[in-house]
Amino acid sequence: AQKVTQAQTEISVVEKEDVTLDCVYETRDTTYYLFWYKQPPSGELVFLIRRNSFDEQNEISGRYSWNFQKSTSSFNFTITASQVVDSAVYFCALSEVGSWGKFQFGAGTQVVVTP
């Protein structure tokens, strides 16, 4: 069975601070995809990144960066120089190739950025 753990329930930071969101996953499959989504108060999920299990390269996109470490089954997400607009719930998710499309979501981390 697959499982995604986001141990941080809420993180509060002041604008311009960096914030790192942790994600640890469990799966028996060797081929899988990992995702991060942002969910603002409107509720609509905003896609941030998809990473397949064979690609351990870290990725940077603007102020966002991701660190994928297969050895520790972690896929952490960092927001650099946070802004108020970054305030949202962030979900880490896993989808195994064998059941592609079925997402196992973590519990989510609420990020609160104050001016």
Added chain:
Amino acid sequence: GAVVSQHPSWVICKSGTSVKIECRSLDFQATTMFWYRQFPKQSLMLMATSNEGSKATYEQGVEKDKFLINHASLTLSTLTVTSAHPEDSSFYICSARDANDPKETQYFGPGTRLLVL
């Protein structure tokens, strides 16, 4: 890019009534769609897999007679909450996969908020 829409975006109904939620893929065909439910302050939980032209597959603990799913075309899946009760109040989100996309990108709809009084 590909877009998935849901209708209605929100609905309020009386206890005991049935509510239908539509999920449409706007510019691509989706042989498979998925329905998720999200209670306030909680994560998204997969309810069922909707397969075009065949019966839906439900996750453990989801009542198939209560949550009727119909996927009659390659662009439309519907979720009907039958005899809704206050505990069914939730945020329902669908997702769809582009059948012709080699990257197999999954797209989420904007969600439907259901409030049962």
